[in-house]
Amino acid sequence: MKKAIFTTAIMLAVAATVSAAENVKATVHADRAGAKINREIYGQFSEHLGSCIYGGLWVGEDSRIENIKGYRKDVFEALKALQIPVMRWPGGCFADDYHWMDGIGPQDKRPSLRNNNWGGTIEDNSFGTHEFLNLCEMLGCEPYISGNVGSGTVKEMAQWVEYMTSDGDTPMARLRRENGRDKAWHVKYFGIGNEAWGCGGNMTPEYYSDEFRKFNTYLRDYTGNKLYRIGSGASDYDYNWTKVLMEKIGNKMQGVSLHYYTCSGWDGPKGSATKFDIDQYYWALGKCLEIEEVIKKHKAIMDEKDPKGEVGLLVDEWGTWWDEEPGTISGHLYQQNALRDAFVAALTLNVFHKYTDRVKMANIAQVVNVLQSMILTDQKGPGHMVLTPTYHVFKMYTPFQEATYLPVDLPTEIIEVSKAYFKEKKGAKDAGYRPCPMLSASAARTKDGSLVLAVTNVNIEKNQTIDFSIEGMPATTVSGEILTSKNVADFNDFDHPEVVAPKPFKNAKVKKGVLTVEVPAKSIVVLRVRP
Numbered sequence: 001m002k003k004a005i006f007t008t009a010i011m012l013a014v015a016a017t018v019s020a021a022e023n024v025k026a027t028v029h030a031d032r033a034g035a036k037i038n039r040e041i042y043g044q045f046s047e048h049l050g051s052c053i054y055g056g057l058w059v060g061e062d063s064r065i066e067n068i069k070g071y072r073k074d075v076f077e078a079l080k081a082l083q084i085p086v087m088r089w090p091g092g093c094f095a096d097d098y099h100w101m102d103g104i105g106p107q108d109k110r111p112s113l114r115n116n117n118w119g120g121t122i123e124d125n126s127f128g129t130h131e132f133l134n135l136c137e138m139l140g141c142e143p144y145i146s147g148n149v150g151s152g153t154v155k156e157m158a159q160w161v162e163y164m165t166s167d168g169d170t171p172m173a174r175l176r177r178e179n180g181r182d183k184a185w186h187v188k189y190f191g192i193g194n195e196a197w198g199c200g201g202n203m204t205p206e207y208y209s210d211e212f213r214k215f216n217t218y219l220r221d222y223t224g225n226k227l228y229r230i231g232s233g234a235s236d237y238d239y240n241w242t243k244v245l246m247e248k249i250g251n252k253m254q255g256v257s258l259h260y261y262t263c264s265g266w267d268g269p270k271g272s273a274t275k276f277d278i279d280q281y282y283w284a285l286g287k288c289l290e291i292e293e294v295i296k297k298h299k300a301i302m303d304e305k306d307p308k309g310e311v312g313l314l315v316d317e318w319g320t321w322w323d324e325e326p327g328t329i330s331g332h333l334y335q336q337n338a339l340r341d342a343f344v345a346a347l348t349l350n351v352f353h354k355y356t357d358r359v360k361m362a363n364i365a366q367v368v369n370v371l372q373s374m375i376l377t378d379q380k381g382p383g384h385m386v387l388t389p390t391y392h393v394f395k396m397y398t399p400f401q402e403a404t405y406l407p408v409d410l411p412t413e414i415i416e417v418s419k420a421y422f423k424e425k426k427g428a429k430d431a432g433y434r435p436c437p438m439l440s441a442s443a444a445r446t447k448d449g450s451l452v453l454a455v456t457n458v459n460i461e462k463n464q465t466i467d468f469s470i471e472g473m474p475a476t477t478v479s480g481e482i483l484t485s486k487n488v489a490d491f492n493d494f495d496h497p498e499v500v501a502p503k504p505f506k507n508a509k510v511k512k513g514v515l516t517v518e519v520p521a522k523s524i525v526v527l528r529v530r531p
Contacts, residue, residue: 068138373388
């Protein structure tokens with residue numbers, strides 16, 4: 001196991017609203033219930049990129065690696081346990097280079113494809129529409145298809161929808177039956193292009209809006225399958241893109257996407273997943289939390305143009321993006337996943353919970369072997385699979401799915417990292433500071449009437465004891481889990497698969513209606529509180 005490499009740099013601690021000698025006083029407002037936390041916020045993303053599909057999800061039925069109908073068995077079982085609500089496919093940038101008819105019919109007759117976006121890899125198209133939609137059925141999750149606007153045609157996209165969802169005597173339904181699938185699939189979510197501002201065509205928002213309206217006209221709702229049509233939305237801070245789409249497309253789309261990634265640099269290299277200093281650590285966590293301000297600004301535009309909230313905001317790509325691991329294939333975006341990544345996941349999910357009146361889906365990038373993945377695999381055979389710290393956060397957070405959001409008041413110390421450090425080290429263009437709160441919490445009421453409470457302490461050194469008053473709900477018993485490790489750069493690998501893994505949490509108690517939680521430094525705690 002490698003350990004973090006920390007260097008000394010100047011940091012500024014401000015807004016210390018708590019004393020080290022006193023417990024932090026916090027409140028869970030169970031009497032002020034908010035919106036339902038949509039389970040789709042816990043969505044996944046599977047792109048034809050690196051070994052996400054081939055060697056990750058799919059090995060084929062003839063593989064020496066144990067599989068279920070070609071799906072890698074250990075990966076499938078891990079994903080099944082995660083209760084995945086929705087999975088996006090085939091991209092990403094790959095989507096606007098993908099022609100779906102190449103991926104149907106007998107697998108040995110399918111043409112090979114050069115992946116122009118991700119390393120020039122040649123793949124055999126053995127994983128296509130049938131393989132993806134059947135996987136979603138087996139996992140019990142909704143498929144989210146990204147259609148090809150960039151290099152595709154209206155006819156091609158319209159025929160794909162017909163192929164997947166028509167149960168009538170139509171040309172594409174007959175072709176699907178010839179390829180072995182009689183009954184149409186249920187396909188709810190359909191993206192009309194991806195990153196149209198970049199790899200999806202380098203379009204202006206005005207031009208893309210017209211393209212959306214044209215493509216959308218010919219996408220039919222077949223045999224009771226009603227499409228939830230998703231516009232290719234903005235990259236992080238591009239608020240004008242959202243404004244134009246809301247004005248020109250409006251309620252012709254049911255959702256609009258947003259992409260937001262976290263890295264530890266400032267106008268420079270993304271940084272290593274496992275070798276980083278203290279400044280990079282807090283900087284990255286501050287960057288991930290900046291998604292809240294980004295969501296608020298996009299949401300304000302949408303609220304003005306769509307006051308009834310009919311168009312959802314879908315953060316269908318998010319997560320950490322570090323430098324590729326040394327020795328891996330260039331363009332495959334394989335990166336390790338440390339405890340720091342688990343914090344990014346927990347903090348980001350806490351933000352999403354607050355805005356579910358508008359945020360209807362989120363898809364972390366990506367599910368296996370790429371960027372901030374749930375699972376890492378190699379190709380050596382059975383047993384060479386590892387669950388990442390991010391996987392464990394998603395598993396610990398499953399009680400939040402479909403629960404009712406409850407506001408939490410939690411005072412916290414804030415550390416600010418100077419951009420001047422990155423100006424010197426990474427070539428940043430300006431100075432300034434990025435704040436990183438030390439504590440974060442999210443709460444919700446589950447269907448059985450209990451409370452789920454997640455508390456994150458990202459401080460590397462300082463433990464915190466928090467007294468939670470729970471307004472509007474009695475509290476009698478508490479149980480929970482903790483995710484932590486000796487070092488924030490610790491990670492799991494094939495030889496050490498449980499360095500960062502959940503353990504039972506015993507340092508929480510209820511006395512006279514007050515929940516007291518002793519939260520260790522650098523830890524994530526998820527509790528179930530019962531009345």
